[in-house]
Amino acid sequence: MAGKLYVVGTPIGNLSDFSPRAVQILRDVDFIAAEDTRVTLKLLNHFEIKKPLVSYYEHNLREKGELILGRILAGENCAVVSDAGMPCISDPGEDLVRLAADAGVETIVIPGPNAAISALCVSGLSTSRFSFEGFLSTNRKNRLEHLEQIKNDPHTLIFYEAPHKLLTTLQDLLNVLGDRRAALARELTKVHEEVVRTTLSEAVARYTEQSPKGEFVLVLEGARPQETSAFTLEDAVFLARQLSDGGLKPSEAAKEAAAATGFKKAEIYKAML
Ligand code: SAM
Numbered sequence: 001m002a003g004k005l006y007v008v009g010t011p012i013g014n015l016s017d018f019s020p021r022a023v024q025i026l027r028d029v030d031f032i033a034a035e036d037t038r039v040t041l042k043l044l045n046h047f048e049i050k051k052p053l054v055s056y057y058e059h060n061l062r063e064k065g066e067l068i069l070g071r072i073l074a075g076e077n078c079a080v081v082s083d084a085g086m087p088c089i090s091d092p093g094e095d096l097v098r099l100a101a102d103a104g105v106e107t108i109v110i111p112g113p114n115a116a117i118s119a120l121c122v123s124g125l126s127t128s129r130f131s132f133e134g135f136l137s138t139n140r141k142n143r144l145e146h147l148e149q150i151k152n153d154p155h156t157l158i159f160y161e162a163p164h165k166l167l168t169t170l171q172d173l174l175n176v177l178g179d180r181r182a183a184l185a186r187e188l189t190k191v192h193e194e195v196v197r198t199t200l201s202e203a204v205a206r207y208t209e210q211s212p213k214g215e216f217v218l219v220l221e222g223a224r225p226q227e228t229s230a231f232t233l234e235d236a237v238f239l240a241r242q243l244s245d246g247g248l249k250p251s252e253a254a255k256e257a258a259a260a261t262g263f264k265k266a267e268i269y270k271a272m273l
Helices: 020-028 037-046 058-073 094-102 115-123 140-150 163-177 200-209 233-245 250-261 265-272
Strands: 005-008 031-034 053-055 078-081 107-110 130-135 156-161 181-186 194-199 216-220
Touching (some): 020 078, 031 037, 031 058, 037 053, 094 107, 115 181, 163 200, 181 200
8 A cells, every 4th residue: 555745844944933733744665766865854853853864955856756766656755854944835844745646645734834924924915915936036037927917906916035135136027117115034932033014115125235144035015016097098088078178278277187187188189189
């Protein structure tokens, strides 16, 4: 009979966030697929767990995935973990879960901390609908294209970023998305945990003066809905014609109607004629 695959969340800083169930699963499985075996070994040592580890990371996903699946199909239970947080979220795991699912292997999640959701919860921004954008590409063209795609998204936006790229990312966000409210959640669950609720322009100024340290999640307010006029162009033209019939010169009538309705004077004037 085939074994099972457990997707186990690990702490994003504070080891006390590791759940008793997660500890038990790591004790019970036959082996652990870990993003970085040295990082996971520290976690295992802390909880006095002894378990064989296989490395499973970005550059060996294919060959190791097949190998891990083979062991599960032969009857072993496996837990997949990443260095911090939930596997599969900007971390290895997604491919292994797909392989397991395709092979009919039962996959069970042991939920744990996740930096994006934790940051969203303390951002002070809308949590009702949000979009997780992960890391922006390091390729400038790709990152700008990504930002163009989402610039009118009304939902709260969540990004991961490394400290040495934070300032460039903030500048790109400001240039493409415009100034908007932002929360920078740093070192969550750790000693220097901090949430800076600010705006993109202030964040750029702040991190131009001081270099960012630690791990960051950026949470941004979604695009505000375009302000729409309560009037149609036909309303504006109708008003301008009435003013003109009342004695105003057409250009003055168009100007007055523009002020009253928010449409451009030239647009009204052209439509009047
Ligand atoms: N799988 C992880 C999760 O579930 O959150 C994310 C892994 S991703 C490779 C690492 C990124 O997550 C960091 O660059 C940072 O943006 C964010 N991150 C991880 N731990 C964090 C923490 N304690 N505080 C703030 N951000 C954190």
